[in-house]
Amino acid sequence: MTGDLFANEPPRNLLPFDGEVLLLRDIMDHDAADRTFIRLKSGIVWQQEIAKIHGKEIPVPRLTAWYGEVAYRYSGVYHPASPFPSVVAPLRKLAEDLSGASFNTVLLNQYRDGRDSVSWHADDEEVLGDNPTIASLTFGEERRFHFRHKKSGDRISVDLPHNSALIMSGATQHCWVHQLPKTAKQVGPRINLTFRYTCPESR
Numbered sequence: 001m002t003g004d005l006f007a008n009e010p011p012r013n014l015l016p017f018d019g020e021v022l023l024l025r026d027i028m029d030h031d032a033a034d035r036t037f038i039r040l041k042s043g044i045v046w047q048q049e050i051a052k053i054h055g056k057e058i059p060v061p062r063l064t065a066w067y068g069e070v071a072y073r074y075s076g077v078y079h080p081a082s083p084f085p086s087v088v089a090p091l092r093k094l095a096e097d098l099s100g101a102s103f104n105t106v107l108l109n110q111y112r113d114g115r116d117s118v119s120w121h122a123d124d125e126e127v128l129g130d131n132p133t134i135a136s137l138t139f140g141e142e143r144r145f146h147f148r149h150k151k152s153g154d155r156i157s158v159d160l161p162h163n164s165a166l167i168m169s170g171a172t173q174h175c176w177v178h179q180l181p182k183t184a185k186q187v188g189p190r191i192n193l194t195f196r197y198t199c200p201e202s203r
């Protein structure tokens with residue numbers, strides 16, 4: 001499969017050191033990708049999470065959903081195990097085929113417009129294990145994504161197009177932080193799914 005997909009342009013590591021990040025384009029047939037976006041947008045029960053910052057309750061600037069075979073505590077919110085919906089199950093299989101890793105949990109983000117964002121962070125929680133592989137699928141509007149090295153401050157930017165996968169592995173989460181900043185441009189919605197393997201014994 002990957003042989004056909006990347007026959008013309010094999011993906012190269014976007015990071016100069018301390019990790020590996022590959023951008024895979026056109027991960028499925030164009031019509032299937034458009035249908036997947038529509039099904040995710042209307043078929044997922046999207047949540048507006050509220051973060052407590054210095055005692056103040058602030059709506060998180062994006063909509064989220066979470067599914068997984070194991071329970072998970074994220075930003076102080078307990079998510080009981082809940083099965084992958086029918087639109088997400090084949091995307092997990094695709095993410096596994098593309099990355100060669102296994103995933104049992106997924107976090108979905110919907111960025112409604114340019115005011116939605118996710119700020120600097122690394123997905124380096126203990127329950128994700130050492131050097132986790134994370135497959136991050138994009139459908140909908142293209143947005144710019146940034147990496148910043150935790151020690152040197154080096155920065156890398158990459159535009160994440162519709163129907164693409166960003167595969168992050170090796171030391172990426174330990175050595176780099178990432179963000180999806182707001183944009184002043186008029187942009188439509190973007191949906192992102194980050195597939196992860198969460199250690200069940202760490203619940």
Ligand SMILES: O=C(O)CCC(=O)C(=O)O
Binds near residue numbers: 123136145178180194
């Ligand atoms: O929207 C993205 O591309 C990334 C989201 C992200 O970093 C996360 O959910 O941890």
Ligand SMILES: [Mn+2]
Binds near residue numbers: 122123
């Ligand atoms: Mn992340």
